[in-house]
Structures are given as C-alpha cells and as structure tokens.
Amino acid sequence: MISEDADWKFTTIQNLCARAAEVYGTRMAVEDGGVTLNFVELDAMRRRVAKAMVAAGVQKGDRIMIWAPNTWQWFATALGLVTAGAVLIPASTRFKGIEIAELVKRSGTSMLFSAGTFLGTYYPDQLKAETRDTLRQVVVIGDTRNGDQNWDSFVAAGDGVSDAELAEREASVGPDDLCDMLFTSGTTGYPKGVMYGHQQCLKAIDAWATRVGIREHDRILVIPPFFHAFGYRSGAIVSMMRGAVLMPHLTYDAGEILKRVSEEKISVIPGPPAIFQGMLQHPELAKFDTSSLRLGVTGGAVVPSILIRRMREELGFAGVVNGYGLTECGGYGTMCLATDSDDVIANTAGKAAPGVEVRIMDDHRNFLPDGQPGEVVIRGYIVMKGYFNDPEATARTIDAEGWLHTGDVGYFDADGNLRIEDRLKDMYITGGFNCYPAEIERMLSTHPAIGIVAVIGVPDERLGEVGKAYVVLRPGTSATEKEIIDWSRANMANYKCPRSVEIRPSLPTSPQGKVLKNLLREEVPQDA
Template structure:
C-alpha cells in the first residue's frame, strides 16, 4: 500500500500515478473491455500529458470532459492534470446550452466529448459560439466532421520528449489546482469548487483508510466520474490502493447484478439509490453476490433499514456510510469499517484526522446533542468558488468553517447524525418537519422500498408532508394503508397527508431523488 512508505509523500496526482506504477507494477489497474496494468495506465497517462503539451495546453488551463465512465475518461483526466491543467468534469445529462454556460463560466479552452452515447452524437449539441471559444473538441470515440478523435489526439503527442514532460511536471506544486467540480446549481448558477492536488490525495487516502479499501479489491464504479463519488471514491482510490477500477456506463440494476456475479465485484461505492435498485430487482435471488465485501454509501440520508438489507439480502460483509459535499472534496465524516452495526446504521461516523466537524447556530458552536447546521473545517475544505469571492465568503466564514446547509447533531461518542437539509425542512402547524427523519421511519414499512418526502402548501397548517413511494417487489399497499401506518408510528404532525405510489422517481445522474422536480409537480397540481 503506497501510504505505508514513509519516504514517499503525497504531492501531486502525476506523482501518485508514477508511484503506483512503481509499487503495483504489472498488476491489473483497470478492466473496461480491455485490461490495463498500473504500468500501462501510467504510460497512457504520460502519453496523454505529452499530447496536451503538443496541443498548446499551458499550466492552469481549464479542460472539460463531457463523457460517460470509461478508462479513457480517467486516463484523459490523469493526463491533463499531469500537464498542469485543471480538470472540469461535466455531466453527460447536460445539453448544449448548459455546456455553453459551463464553458463560459469556467473559461474552458478544450473539450473532450462523448461521441455517440444514448442515441445522441454529443458534439452536435454544441452551440457555434461554444465551439468557436474552444481550442479543440476531441471525441472520446468515433469522431465526425471537424472534431478530432481521441486516438489521433493522443498520437500527436509522441513528438514531445520525456524531458519536456518532466520539465512540465516539475512546475506543478502540491497546492496547485487539480480540478474544479461545479455544484448542481439547484439555486442560481452552478459554482466551480476549486480543489488542489495535495488536499485531494490526502482526502482520498484518509477516506480509503477509514472505509477499509484493500489491495486487490475489485471496485465497480457506477456513480459518474464527473461526481466525487465516481472520480475520487472510485477511480482515484483504486489507483492509490492497488485495487481494480471497473467503470460502469449507466445505472441498470440487472446489469450491475450480472457484473457482480460474473466479474466477482468486491466493492461498490455509491448513493443509496444504487443499492435500492439492486434490492428492488425482481430476480435478485438468481444472481451470485457472494463476492461482495464492502458497500459504501452516503451522499444523502441513509435509512437504517437499507444498511440491514444490504447485509442480509445483497450479502455485503460490511456496509459503511458517511457524509460529505463537493465543497469539502466529497468528504466530511465516515464510519470505520469495523464500527458496530448500530453506529453504521444510524450515524455518518466521525471526522478524519486533521478535520473538524461541528454544529453551529447563529455563529456559535453548539454542545453535543443539540441540532444545528453542520460545519466543517480543515484541509478538505475547498479553496473557494472560482471567480466568486462573494459566494465563497458566504460559505466559508472568517474562522474557516464551511457552512454546509445541512442539519445534524453530534452524539456523546462523537458520531455525526444527519437530520436533513435546512432548505428541505417544512413547518406543519408550527412544528419543524425534517423529511429525512420521516423518510427513515417510512422506510421501515414492510412494503416501502424507496420513499421521498416533501412539504406542500396547506390552507390550515401552512405546509404538510407528501410522500412519493416505490413499493418493494412482491408487496402491496395503498395510500390509505401507508397513512394509517404512519399515524401509528410517528407524531401526527410528521405524518404525510398524501401518498403518491409510483414505479419510479426522478433522479440526478448521481442517483439522488430530485425533490425540486417533485415540488414543482406538486405545486402545479395544487
């Protein structure tokens, strides 16, 4: 394991790649239709970095990748940061107008785009002014028209010598930016979260240690690489720990279960929706899930019942949960791999060494047990929002605390309990209602597989709860049944006043239920 070598320190991502090749050598690094060893991955990374230099990429240039999960996505990211550029990952769900805005806001100079994906040739979506603003559009796949294909782009770098590459790499400092991940933009415009090489690597290392990633693990990376759960907690952690990175294209429960069965996957990181989907599959019992060792979830509130079902029905030896956000590199707190089931099911664990997590209200830290806004301080906190000092100052206070906008409390053992988003809370008849708490309770109903709760207007109480439910396979329940059960199992003000039973819910590419769409729909109906 790289971190055990006391003579080697985390510095830059390019140094990590070279060190991984030295330590892990000809062991398998990636399986994605082809197999790459750690030595071969490093060679590909170096060749791509040379191609960046040959294309005129300078240190600090912003370069966007707008493509689905693949080994080429990861190798391109490693290559561009090795040339001193800054990675801008873009969601494959974005359309041409959204990419135009992102290119403009980030100052992107080069775009690596998907070719044909999900029935669309991605460069065709680009606006003329966007293409004109870019030095080059490179297609990861088969190119058409004026775009250059990825293989040709990489080959053009063969004119750059090893000495030139070494000189460029020597200019990259541990504190330099490695990427800017843009927030989802649920309010206002997306904001670019600036993150540095060393803080990224330190965060990945601390996270991998806490959850228990091992050499030779086979990590199926389902979350998109444009998200921290895919890029850092999937691809980079595999590179750091000598595990196998297995990218997955799109979320489909049957395909995931088939890969687990046939390719002996041992680790799956991802939001709860991934595991809910696997559990909901009508033929779950037909798949061999005996290879599963570790399930890593978080990204949103995790119902305790899900943790138990992941163990009992999917067969995970261990399940860990945690808490983090893009502005803290995707990290914050994490359970230990050997924590008790009670801790794992009911908390998000403790902060890593060098990181502080507190609960604050009106600028003052609160004692243990009292709920308030979760705040984070330490090396994992972003360097700020790109070109937005006002938003940065609103999010990181003068004492260095990152204000998350999430509600929680810390128990007497120091474990963080997540209660909800401040913005998701609604008030029913004067009582504060936290949807995440209500969802946790509803998740224990024997027929409920997935649930999302929102507040909707009510003429008498101001707001009341509305639950959107997907039933477990092979079960049945009516709206009346669920409301009656709720009245027997939670305070009256928490009970949803209406239940919408569905076969699917709108989700983001990261697997989170898009409550803003549910709210919009409910308001239209109202």
C-alpha cells in the same frame, strides 16, 4: 498500499500514478470491457496523454472539460491533463447543450473532451456554434462524425513531444496547484466552481480509504459517474492509490450490475442507496452469485437501517459504510466504520477523519454541546481553496476562522457520531444527485407559459426524494403538467426534472412576495 510514510509524501496526482506503477507494477489497474491496463501501462498512458496536451498547446492552469460517461479513456484523459498542469472540469453526461454552454463560459474552459454517441445521442451535436467557437478543440471519446477529432488521433499527435519537455512541465506542477474544479450550485441557483488542490485531494482520499477499508486487489465497480466526486475520487483515484482494480460502469441497470458482480467477481461497490435498493428489488436476485461482494459504500441520502441489513443478508456484503460529505470538502466530511452497528451506519454519518474538525454552531456562531442541533461546520485540510472567480460567495461560505458553513443542520450523539437532521438550504437529493430548487426554478422560468414556479423535494421510495414543481401560468398562456415535464426533460439533466407538476392559480407568499415553501411542504404526505 500507498500511503504517506517517512520516505514518500503525497504531492500531486501524477506523482501518485507514477508511484503506483513502481509499487504495483504489472498488476491489473483497469478493466473496462475488452480493455485492460496494468499499473505500468496506466502510467505510460497518462504520460502519453500529457504529451498530447502539451502538443495541443495546453498551458498550466488551463481549464479542460470532460463531458463523457465512465470509461478508461475518461480517467486517462483526466490523469494526462492534470499532469500537464491543467485543471479538470468534469461535466455531467445528463447536461444538455445549453447547460454545457453556461459551464464552459463560467469556467473559462478552453478544450472539451466529449462523448460520441451515448444513450442514442451524438453529444457534440448538442453544442452551440458559439460554444464551439470559444473552444480551442473538441475531442470525441468514441465514434466521430462530421470531421470531429477522435481521441486516438489526439493522443497520437503528442508522440513527438520529448520526455524532457514533459518532465519540465511536470516539475512545474506543485502540491498546492489546482487539480480540478467541480461545479456545484447553491442557493443562488448558479453553479460555482469548487477549487481543489492536488495534495489535499490525495490526503482526503487516503484518509477516506483507510476509514472505509479499501484493500489491495479489491475489484471496485464504479457506478457513480466520474463527473461526481464519489465516482472520480472514491472510485477511480482510490483504486490507483490502493492497488485495486478500477472497473468503470456506464449506465445503471440492476440486472447488468448483478451480472457483472457474478461474472467479474466484484468486491466493492460505492454508490447512493438507490443502487443497492435496485439490486435488492431485482426479481431474479437469487440467480446471481454475489458471494464476492465485500464492501458497500453509500451516502448522499437517507439510508434506512433495513437497507443496511438487507445489503448484508441478501447481497452478502461483509461491510457496509455510510458517510456525509459535500463538494466543498472534496466530497468528504465524516464516515462510519464497517465495524459499526447497523443502527449507527443507518442513522449517523460517523466521525471526522484525523486532521479534520467538525462542530455544531448556532445562529450567533457559538459552538453547541453534543445533543444540541445547529449548523454543521467543517475546518481542516479538506476544505476547498474557494469558489472560482467568486470571492464574495467564498467569504459567505468560509468564515474568518476557516470554518466552512455547510448549510446542513445536525448534532453529535452521545457516542460522538454526527447525525444530520435537516438542511438549511432547500437542496434535496435525487438518487444521490444534489438538486438545487433555485437552479431548477431558474430554468423552468424560461418556459414561455410559466409565470411563477416553486420547486421542492418530496419523498420517493426508490430515489429518496424527487422534485415537485408548483406552477402559476402566465396570463393568456396554456400548458399541461405533461407538457412542462416533457419540456424539462428536453432542456435539463434528467435528475433535475420535476417528476410531478401542479398547476395552480396562485402560490402562498410572504408580504415580501417570496413563495412560502414551508407551506407547500406541509401539504406533502411524508409517507409518500
């Protein structure tokens, strides 16, 4: 197991990959369909991709985007670009061309690695001409069309770069340099780039892996997308760190997951509750052999205690863990232990990792005693380095004492476990994906018939919460609820799309004209 000791310290992601090759050698590192890589081969591929980056003119600090589903090439590309000193910008495969255009602009991305044909769409075709013009290169992971460059030829173009030149570039990348920027929206509705460094990333993953109990030889099925901290850090990187086998999964289908568990002897599955609920709801669950399952890692939504029990009893998980985290802390915060009771795992988010402080604060920034609810604040090495090119938003989020204000309301119970009660922000979570009403409202407002729109999260049995949009049409226009939903699906990521639309002549507002969402929420049955 790779962890910090007297002889070796976490420094950079590329040093971890090289160390994994030394420690784990020819043990299996990645299984992805018909492709297998051991740890030595994975490190060699990392170096080869890094050389291709250098050959392509990538400089230290360049931002490079990956817009593709979970594959071994995604991970190899990420390892190669950080080795060359670039900063990874993961982009959701659910994003449409207009969303990618905005993300490229806001991040200053200079190169894009795109999926080829995925879910019936050739991804590069979604790119605007002006977006392509701002990019040095578009490289396609998968099949190519229209003369686009494919991933294999890109990698091969770096074979002329010498080991010495690569070593010089690697030596320029230090523990405090940025490794990635994950973009997250806030109450403004505009995405903000969370800057994260190599060493803090590795330390956070190590602490998390120790808490939840990831082991050598585990076979980890990574269903959460790599563009999400859960998939990339708590799936791909942790596998490399702990000597586990990374097994990327493309799209969620309960039957396909159960088939892979049965045939490929999966032992660990990280993911939101919806993944496990789908497996349990499968009509032929009893036909699949799930005896290899050891650990289920969930979070990102309310986890009913009955789900924890069913995961143990019907899916056969020996351990189930739940936690709380946010992108601004690398995806981490607090975590339960697998040995905790079902009640603790279902109803609390556990405790903070060593070296991380979590407290509860009132509106006047006074700390509150256990049992009293207030805003959850976090301080320690897991806190981001700030928002990219946005010092004002950074200062609003991280105070002068270093406390990151999460915008979530919670309290500590008598056993010292964190319990999340509510959100100060309007954010809701759909199937493990954060949804920000301000962002969705901003997009819906571009619809030619929408005059006023308010979006709230409403309960959903399968996904936890889904969006509901309340709309007032512009005078002289017309649109049906179905037309608005169809338009949403064509213009934004699926998880952001409202699942229901209610068209009204007016919405309740304050004297200042702000829509009173609390009144809209009160109308929604909580047992829906």
